[in-house]
Amino acid sequence: MFFNKFVRTAFLFRVANSWSFNEMACSGKQCSELTRNISYLSQDNAVALDQDLFNEYKFSVDQLMELAGLSVATAINKAFPTSSYNTALIICGPGNNGGDGLVAARHMTLFGYSVSIYYPKRTPKPLYENLLWQCENFGVKIVETLPPPNELKNQYKILVDALFGFSFKPPVRDALKPALEALTESELPVCSVDIPSGWDVEKGPASNNSLKPALLISLTAPKLCSKPEFIKNARHFLGGRFVPPELTTMFEARLLKSSILKKVLEAIKDLLTQATFDCDDNGIQLQAMDNSHVALVSLSLRADGFDKYRCDRNISMGMNLGSMSKILKCAGDKDTVTIKAQDNADTVTFVFESPNQEKVSDYEMKLMNLDLEHLGIPETEYSCTIRLPSAEFARMCRDLSQFGESIVISCTKEGVKFSASGDIGSANIKLAQTASIDKEDEAVIIEMDEPVTLTFACQYLNYFTKATSLSPQVQLSMSADVPLVVEYRIPDIGHIRYYLAPKIEEDDN
Numbered sequence: 001m002f003f004n005k006f007v008r009t010a011f012l013f014r015v016a017n018s019w020s021f022n023e024m025a026c027s028g029k030q031c032s033e034l035t036r037n038i039s040y041l042s043q044d045n046a047v048a049l050d051q052d053l054f055n056e057y058k059f060s061v062d063q064l065m066e067l068a069g070l071s072v073a074t075a076i077n078k079a080f081p082t083s084s085y086n087t088a089l090i091i092c093g094p095g096n097n098g099g100d101g102l103v104a105a106r107h108m109t110l111f112g113y114s115v116s117i118y119y120p121k122r123t124p125k126p127l128y129e130n131l132l133w134q135c136e137n138f139g140v141k142i143v144e145t146l147p148p149p150n151e152l153k154n155q156y157k158i159l160v161d162a163l164f165g166f167s168f169k170p171p172v173r174d175a176l177k178p179a180l181e182a183l184t185e186s187e188l189p190v191c192s193v194d195i196p197s198g199w200d201v202e203k204g205p206a207s208n209n210s211l212k213p214a215l216l217i218s219l220t221a222p223k224l225c226s227k228p229e230f231i232k233n234a235r236h237f238l239g240g241r242f243v244p245p246e247l248t249t250m251f252e253a254r255l256l257k258s259s260i261l262k263k264v265l266e267a268i269k270d271l272l273t274q275a276t277f278d279c280d281d282n283g284i285q286l287q288a289m290d291n292s293h294v295a296l297v298s299l300s301l302r303a304d305g306f307d308k309y310r311c312d313r314n315i316s317m318g319m320n321l322g323s324m325s326k327i328l329k330c331a332g333d334k335d336t337v338t339i340k341a342q343d344n345a346d347t348v349t350f351v352f353e354s355p356n357q358e359k360v361s362d363y364e365m366k367l368m369n370l371d372l373e374h375l376g377i378p379e380t381e382y383s384c385t386i387r388l389p390s391a392e393f394a395r396m397c398r399d400l401s402q403f404g405e406s407i408v409i410s411c412t413k414e415g416v417k418f419s420a421s422g423d424i425g426s427a428n429i430k431l432a433q434t435a436s437i438d439k440e441d442e443a444v445i446i447e448m449d450e451p452v453t454l455t456f457a458c459q460y461l462n463y464f465t466k467a468t469s470l471s472p473q474v475q476l477s478m479s480a481d482v483p484l485v486v487e488y489r490i491p492d493i494g495h496i497r498y499y500l501a502p503k504i505e506e507d508d509n
């Protein structure tokens with residue numbers, strides 16, 4: 001009993017079926033596996049993956065077939081339980097799809113079904129001969145002659161279609177036509193293994209008369225013909241847990257402290273509703289104008305700052321930052337966070353793991369197609385750079401914004417002055433360079449080639465200070481007539497920089 005339960009969870013992932021969605025959704029780990037596997041394979045890809053499993057990953061055919069057949073039996077038992085569907089006829093073809101059917105027959109017998117097999121074109125190889133031998137010894141009945149399709153329902157409650165898999169090339173040859181007709185014309189629910197027989201592996205059913213399965217169990221990965229527009233209302237499972245994770249994931253970035261990513265999001269989400277994360281071998285970059293096109297945000301997270309980083313191909317992921325922030329709020333501060341994406345995927349997955357792996361949760365987020373142009377940021381020599389404690393800067397910006405909408409930053413050899421004025425009066429805060437630097441985080445350091453005085457909108461400076469918790473220090477770089485740069489260095493991993501153009505003093509004329 002326990003074993004049965006175990007194998008069900010271990011080998012079966014549901015792809016698209018409303019009926020036990022909640023069960024899957026709350027079972028943490030399985031959901032991440034589920035999303036990782038949902039990309040559709042062409043016929044060539046399916047054959048290539050098959051070869052990789054044998055050649056690169058050293059699986060044997062009977063190993064894969066056993067796992068495939070077990071997941072088929074498990075899916076059938078879920079969708080068509082023995083309480084209502086106790087008799088099954090499995091129609092087996094000459095290839096490996098038929099072999100999956102022979103394995104499923106044995107497991108279905110153990111699940112309590114009364115199983116018969118129709119196996120018209122037997123392949124004289126020890127693998128198939130042994131599987132058939134095992135079936136016979138497990139009490140599976142071998143049907144030599146098929147009754148007419150309309151009589152099948154007098155003897156069986158379900159049919160299992162293990163006739164053709166991904167190597168089928170239409171049209172079906174005469175010798176196997178009766179087997180296919182039984183599947184298409186019986187009016188019994190049909191459970192198709194990997195590919196509904198007779199369908200084009202990529203283009204789906206050829207006509208309205210093609211097989212309409214009630215259940216499809218994709219093996220390894222769904223093929224193009226299993227897209228929802230083809231399988232319509234059929235229940236759809238993904239079976240066969242033998243795909244090595246590295247085959248399906250092409251981007252993976254892991255941080256032991258999710259808090260860094262949470263803080264990064266806090267630092268940008270009020271300025272940007274959406275942004276593209278550009279990932280390559282060197283790390284993750286984000287560059288975007290704020291929603292009102294006044295400020296520019298530039299984020300850089302180096303690959304070596306992550307605890308694990310892998311990016312097989314450059315990938316740009318457009319994300320809604322509000323949604324991403326909601327997801328990151330679900331992570332505990334001590335959780336590790338892993339961001340994962342598949343090749344050409346339209347989703348990204350966030351996995352949070354508690355310190356002892358007692359709790360693992362994953363969240364899948366839809367990616368967006370953002371057509372955002374990249375703005376080159378020129379390397380600039382600045383007339384002044386001011387480093388000061390980030391909390392001090394945040395407090396000054398907040399305090400001064402009570403007085404007016406703008407802050408004037410004036411850097412001279414005496415120090416730096418932040419001023420604001422408005423209806424209630426005016427305010428000036430002067431900071432001098434720290435005399436001795438005992439505590440670097442608390443130091444004020446001013447480097448000045450030429451004095452500069454510029455005016456900036458308070459509102460934006462206040463947005464920038466949302467990055468305060470990322471770094472104990474902030475650096476302001478200023479030159480006449482170029483945007484101010486407000487930079488927070490994120491320890492050991494990168495930086496976030498905000499660029500803000502100075503306000504032009506209004507001319508009296």
Ligand SMILES: NC(=O)C1=CN([C@@H]2O[C@H](COP(=O)(O)OP(=O)(O)OC[C@H]3O[C@@H](n4cnc5c(N)ncnc54)[C@H](OP(=O)(O)O)[C@@H]3O)[C@@H](O)[C@H]2O)[C@@H](O)CC1
Nearest residue numbers: 050064094095096097164165166167168169171172173194
């Ligand atoms: N890792 C994986 O990927 C795994 C794959 N697995 C399973 O293997 C399946 C693929 O197996 P496969 O390659 O043996 O091909 P499959 O489709 O069963 O049969 C080909 C046979 O059909 C015949 N035939 C073809 N066209 C025909 C026609 N028009 N009319 C009549 N006959 C026709 C063809 O004959 P031939 O043309 O060679 O004379 C040949 O004998 C896959 O779908 C999955 O179920 C799992 O077991 C484990 C993991």
Ligand SMILES: [K+]
Nearest residue numbers: 161164193195
């Ligand atoms: K099939």
